[in-house]
Amino acid sequence: MKITSAEFVASAVKAANYPAGELAEVALAGRSNVGKSSLLNKVVNRKALARTSNTPGRTRLINFFLINGQFHLVDLPGYGYARVSASERENWGKMIESYLTGRKNLKGILLLIDSRHPPTAQDIQVFGWFKDNGIPVAVVATKADKMSRSKLLRSMQTIRKELPLAGEDMLTPFSAETGQGREELLSIIEQWVNI
Numbered sequence: 001m002k003i004t005s006a007e008f009v010a011s012a013v014k015a016a017n018y019p020a021g022e023l024a025e026v027a028l029a030g031r032s033n034v035g036k037s038s039l040l041n042k043v044v045n046r047k048a049l050a051r052t053s054n055t056p057g058r059t060r061l062i063n064f065f066l067i068n069g070q071f072h073l074v075d076l077p078g079y080g081y082a083r084v085s086a087s088e089r090e091n092w093g094k095m096i097e098s099y100l101t102g103r104k105n106l107k108g109i110l111l112l113i114d115s116r117h118p119p120t121a122q123d124i125q126v127f128g129w130f131k132d133n134g135i136p137v138a139v140v141a142t143k144a145d146k147m148s149r150s151k152l153l154r155s156m157q158t159i160r161k162e163l164p165l166a167g168e169d170m171l172t173p174f175s176a177e178t179g180q181g182r183e184e185l186l187s188i189i190e191q192w193v194n195i
């Protein structure tokens, strides 16, 4: 798939504000600061379409982007950000859960895991939840440029073992710096949105 256009469509907290229509969607999930917004930008070849930041908790709303006029990529706020209040965390949970359980357009989720660290308890929980709910999920090991080749391979094995991934589950190393893994993600997205 070639990316020919990418534009911001909407930010939403609740279903009433999701874009109307039937376009297929692929969402980006993962803990805060793991690189979701950076991945989106790299995949669609745009430097600053989705806002990124050194500070965790940058993305606070569900952001919808229209790609090639054909499907949406959906940038979700990250989980596991310690410096938010309990009530904010609860609101976050509700916002994400109602999107993930209620959105008919959702065709698959890219779950991002930081390749430099083993999966967190929340990563494991979230992955299990996607599986239990029958949502297609592909795992992405982010920030691959920060690792040596051998460390990256070891880290991928740890991710496979701890989530745990079944043999057929996809795991793609990715770097928003170098573009490593971009083509593979595009082909996963292409299959999900069926275009």
Ligand code: GTP
Pocket (backbone or CB within 6 Å): 030, 031, 032, 033, 034, 035, 036, 037, 038, 039, 051, 052, 053, 054, 055, 056, 057, 058, 059, 060, 076, 077, 078, 079, 142, 143, 144, 145, 146, 174, 175, 176, 177
């Ligand atoms: P939230 O919106 O807070 O949930 O974070 P996010 O998952 O969207 O992360 P974001 O894309 O904002 O990236 C967080 C930080 O990691 C930024 O400083 C990025 O520049 C950096 N980063 C993201 N991806 C990569 C990567 O592949 N390589 C390197 N070296 N840095 C990255």
Ligand code: MG
Pocket (backbone or CB within 6 Å): 036, 037, 038, 051, 052, 058, 059, 075, 076, 077, 078
């Ligand atoms: Mg973000």
